[in-house]
Amino acid sequence: AATYFGKELEHLTTAECAALISITNNPSLYNPYRTTLDKSGKTGMEQNDERRTNTLWMMRNEGYLTEEAYQEALAQELVLKRGIDEGDRVGDCPNEECLYHGKVSTFEKRNDGKYYCPQCGTVTTIGENASQEVYSYFMDTVIEDVAMALAEKNGVEWNKETKDAYIELISKSGYHIYTTLNMDVQNQVDKIYTNLKEIPTAQSLQQLQSAMVIIDNKTGDIVAMAGGVGEKVTHDGLNRATDSKLQPGSSMKPLSVYAPAFELGVITPASIAMDMPLKYNNGRPFPYNDNRTYSYSQPILLAVVRSINAVAANTLDTIGTGYSYNFAKYKFGLSTLVNDYVNSSGHRFSDEDYAPLALGAPTLGVTVRAMSEAYATFANKGVRREARTFTKVYNSKGELVLDNVQDSEQILSEKTVNYMNYCLDSAVSYGTGNNADIPGFDVAGKTGSTSSFRDRWFCGFTSHYTAATWCGYDIPEVITLTGTNRSNPAGRLWKKVMQPIHQGLKNEPLYSTTDMQYVNVCMDCGKLATDACKKDVRSVSRVASALVHKDDVPKESCDCHVIVDFCDSCGCAANEYCKKLAEVGQAKLTKRALVKLTQAKVNDIAAASRAGLLATYAVDNFVYLVNTNGDPVNNYKGIHGDKNVGVKAPYLVCTKHTKAQWDEYLASHPWYEDNTGEEETQ
Secondary structure: OOHHHOOOHOOOOOHHHHHHHHHHHOOOOOOOOOOOOOOOOHHHHHHHHHHHHHHHHHHHHHOOOOHHHHHHHHHOOOOOOOOOOHOOOOEEEOOOOOOOOOEHHHHOOOOOEEEEEOOOOOOOOOOOOOOOOOOOOHHHHHHHHHHHHHHHOOOHHHOOHHHHHHHHHHHHOEEEEOOOOOHHHHHHHHHHHHHHHHOOOOOOOOEEEEEEEEEEEEOOEEEEEEEEOOOOOOOOOOOOOOOHHHHHHHHHHHHHHHHHHHHOOOOOOOOEEEEEEEEEEEEEEOOOOOOOOEOOOEEEEHHHHOOOHHHOOOHHHHHHHHHHHHHHHHHOOOOOOOOEEEEOOOOOHHHOOOOHHHHHOOOEEOOOHHHHHHHHHHHHHOEEEEEOOOEEOOOOOOOOEEOOOEEEEEEEHHHHHHHHHHHHHHHHOOOOHHHHHHOOOEEEEEEEEOOOHHHHEEEOOOOOOEEEEEEEOOOOOOOOOOOOOOOOOOHHHHHHHHHHHOOOOOOOOOOOOOEEEEEEEEEOOEEEEEHHHHHHOOOOEEEEEEEHHHHHHHEEEEOOEEEEEEEEEOOOOOOOOHHHHHHHHOOOOEEEEEEEOOOOHHHHHHHHHOOOHHHHOOHHEEEEEEEOOOOOOOOOOOOOOOOOOOOOOOOOOOOOOOOHHHHHHHHOOOOOOOOOOOOOOO
C-alpha cells in the first residue's frame, strides 16, 4: 500500500486493493511500475489493468461487490505514489480507555515535538517509518527475519541500526514476501489471545502475559504466533515470542538431559536413577524437588512424567555437562545458551552447569520460538528443521532476492525419538502436562516452571502441530492464579488454541511399540525384578514397569535383594531366639528382602534423610551392608550409626526376642525339649 499508492492499508480503495492482489500472481509481469514492454507488447500497468478488471468482475459475480461499487472501481484511474506523506500516516493513542486511531494530521503536534491525541490529550509516539500500520506479531517477525536475511546476504553486522535501516528498506522497496502463515491457525490463536476473558486470571496489578509459537509438523515452518495478550496496538512492539529471553524451567530437561542421554545409550525409560540430592552446597541440598522431598530412586519414565529435578540432575551427572550443553545449543539450536558470560558487575556465568541444564535456569534464557523449533524435532522423527516465517522474497521487478532454503539436520535416532515421545506422551496422559491433553489425540509434551512460579510453560506436539507456550509477567513476579481452575495456565492456553485447529484431522500415534516391550525392573539395582524385589521390607513397591526396545531389555536379574527371616513384631531380621520362639508360636517370622548397600551409600541416605528424603527410604531395617565386592560386612550400625550396639551383623537384628525370653518360655514349659541347639545369626 505504501509502495504503490502512498497510503496506509486501511485507506486503500477497492480498485487499489484489486491492483495489489493482481501483482502477487506474477510480480514481474503485473508490476504497475514496469514501463518496459513484455513479450505481448504491454507495460506492467496495462497488464495489471487487465488482471485487475478480471479480479473486480469475479468479486462482483461472487457477491463481494454491488453493481454500483463494481462500476465505481472500474472507473477509478490508479495513481502510483511511493511512500506515505507524514500527515497521511496513522497513529494509535496508547491510552486503553481511549484507543483513538487516525491520521497523523489529526494529532496535535506541539512545540516539544510530541504528538498529542485529539481525543484525550495523551502523548502518542509517531514513528518515522513509511507506515505506522500495526501489523500482527507474525508479520513483525516476518519483516525482521527478512531484514536479518538481507543483512546477512550483504555481509552487514546485525544490530539495532542495521535492523532499522533494513526494515525501512523493506517498507519502501516494494518487496514481495512469501510467508509461511496459515491464516486458519492464526485466527484461532487471535481468537484466544486477543480476548482477555480467555486468559487465566491472577492476583497482580500487571496483566498476565503469554506468548505462543505454532509449527506445522509437515513443513517445519511457523504458521502462527502470539507475542502477547489483548489487542496489539503498538507498531513493532515487544514480541514475547521472539524478543523475550525467558527461563524455561523443566521444559528444558528433554532437550538438555533426557534426549541426549537416550541418544548416548546410557538410559532407557526403564533405567533407574537416584532421586536424591546430587550434592550439598554449604549444607543445602542440590537440587530441590518441587515438593522439597526425595523418594530415593525412580525410573526415567516417571521422572519425566512427574518432572523430578533430582533425577534430571543425577542423569546429567552421568552424561556430563559439556555433552549436554553442546547438544542443547548446537543440536537443538538453543543459541542463547552461553558458556562464558560476564555481566555488568564483572561476574562470570556459564550454562555448562547443573542448574541451567538440569533445572532450566540458563543465564540469559531462551525464546518461545526456539523452544517450539526444538520440540518440533521430536514430532519430525529426530530431524531438527529451521522454523521459517518466509520462503522467498522478490523485488518489484520480479527478481528473486532471497530464497530461504530450510536448514535441517538429523540429530536423534529413531530409538531416541520413540523413547522421548513415549515419556512425553505419558507426561500428558497422567503427569504434569495433563491439562493440555486433547481428547481423541495423542499429545506429548513437557511443562516448565521457575522459582516461585514466575514462569509457566507447556511445550508439546501432536502428529500435526508443535507449539510452545509461556505465561508470566513483563516485570517478573509470582503467578498466583485465581478462580476454580488453577492448573498450569500455559497448558490451558495451549489446549484452547490447539484443540479447535485439530478438528477434522486424523489422530496418529507419536511413537511405535513394534520393537518395544514392557519390562519389570528392580528400583534399587535396575535389573530385571524378581520375587525378592516384591518382598522388600519397605512399605512401597520396588518394582517399576516401562516400555523399552527389545535390544535394551536388561540381561541380568536383580541380585541386590537378599531374602532373610524377618521378625514381624520387631521389624528387623530375626535372631536365633526369634526363630526358636516362632517354632512354639511365640513369634511370627516372614520371608522378606533387604537391599545390599555399601557404607558409602548408607552415608548418602543418612545425609539425604536430613534434607527431605522420605522416611520410608531412610528406615534402618532395609539395609544389607556389603563391601564394594558385594560381600557381607558384619558391622551395620543403622542409617545414623546408632543401632545394633554390640551386634556384629550386616543388617539390623531383632532386639525384642532374647535368650532371657526363651529361657523364661522353657521354664514355663518344662515338657518342651529344646533340640534346636545354638544357632548363628544369618
